[in-house]
Amino acid sequence: MCESNVYLNRAGREELLMERVDRIIPAEDGSIFLESVFGERRVVKARIVEMELVRHRIVLEETPEAMVAERIQEIWLEPATDHGHFHEGEEVILRVFKGYNMKPGDGFSRDGLEAFAVAEGVKRAVPVQERQGSLEINLGQEADGLLQVYVRQQGEHELYGKVVLEIGHHHHHGLQPLGLPLEIVPAGYSHARLGENYEFQVLAAGEPVAGLEVKATYAGTHHRDYPHRLRTDDNGRARIFLTARGNYLFSVTHKNITSTFTLVKSY
Amino acid sequence: MCKDMSPVEAAIQFHGHICPGLLMGVRVAEFALNKLGVGPDVNEELVAVVETDSCGVDAIQAILGCTFGKGNLIFKDYGKNVYTIASRENGQAIRIAQKFRSSHTPESQRYRELVRKGSLTEAEAAEKEELIGLLFEQLMSTPFEELFDWKEIDFEFPPKARMHATVQCVLCGEGVTDIKATETAQGPVCPGCLAENGGR
Incomplete structure (x- = not known):
């Protein structure tokens, strides 16, 4: 192993900033670019204060200027309903967001953005429209059943966002992966409830990815960064005990792809 | 909302937020249903006597269905986290x-x-949120007997809630349940008017 964990010394307290970093590039403006073996990238206003190469440990110290975290942007989907599912005959609308940690950023460009709906193994392209300054997908009326919808934005770093939509009241057992290059798949049940464990699997081109960091957050978090960081086991699985209200968002980055899955609580 | 909420979700919905006290009430309510082998109350099948007016009582109301309005939630102001179901x-x-x-x-x-x-800073608000998550998992996964003592008891059931007639207060003109009104020479007086007039 030749990568290191990078820690940030903030007011005398060391915080793990990024795991398994294999590229560090200091810039002239006093910032440092970090890239991990998982493809995660960050830019921080900091200086290197210690490098313990035997222990694979690098310590940075925050410079007086505010920390700049140019994190990889993510795209994600949220159904426009207050109780997590739709009924037959209702307009099925989803909102598309781009940002980080479930916090939308500014100026979401539709360039290279595509959306698809998959029902019973049949995939169809669906339009993404701009509406009152935000992006949305209006599927119109959908038949009773389960629908998986995903968005993809191609570029130097490819982005995916996926959600499972329920039309009517359905159990989500046995959901099939869509075969995305990087995909989070619910292990047994695609929506879960507060106070329960929720398990999922991360697949890259259909194969489980072991040892990958999965970030998890929830609507309305006060945390600037993801409040939960999980790690997939040998079968690419990870789980979390759900302690927050509202929808959860899971995000993984692997080889220049960032993929999210929105866990929708349904009532 | 067209699906049953989990008990904990129902309690949070009722109470408005998640807090450790509410979660302790959730543990009590779920334990009681299981131990008594019953479902949530519909029409006063259950009675809850609570010796506190803290957050946990809202879980009792939301999960057990013993509510102030139905009259099967009896409050004893003892300041103790003790519940009789x-x-x-x-x-x-x-x-x-x-x-x-x-x-x-x-x-x-x-x-x-x-x-x-x-009033909290952004970092403190985030810390509080994190603590809630930790406490949530702790309180919901700790064995019940480590948190509570419990025993079966003999219980004298109170009569079911009764409907009372409403009479008009002669001072304010508002309706008042007859058993709460005080009969005076002028006619019935509600407790509010009675207190304002020095109990006369």
């Missing part, structure tokens, strides 16, 4: 008492500090 259907009753300091952990202490502080 009884079933009219099978005549059984259990008394559940929170063990002294059973939920005291460094995390819960810090959480209380932040709650007392009131």
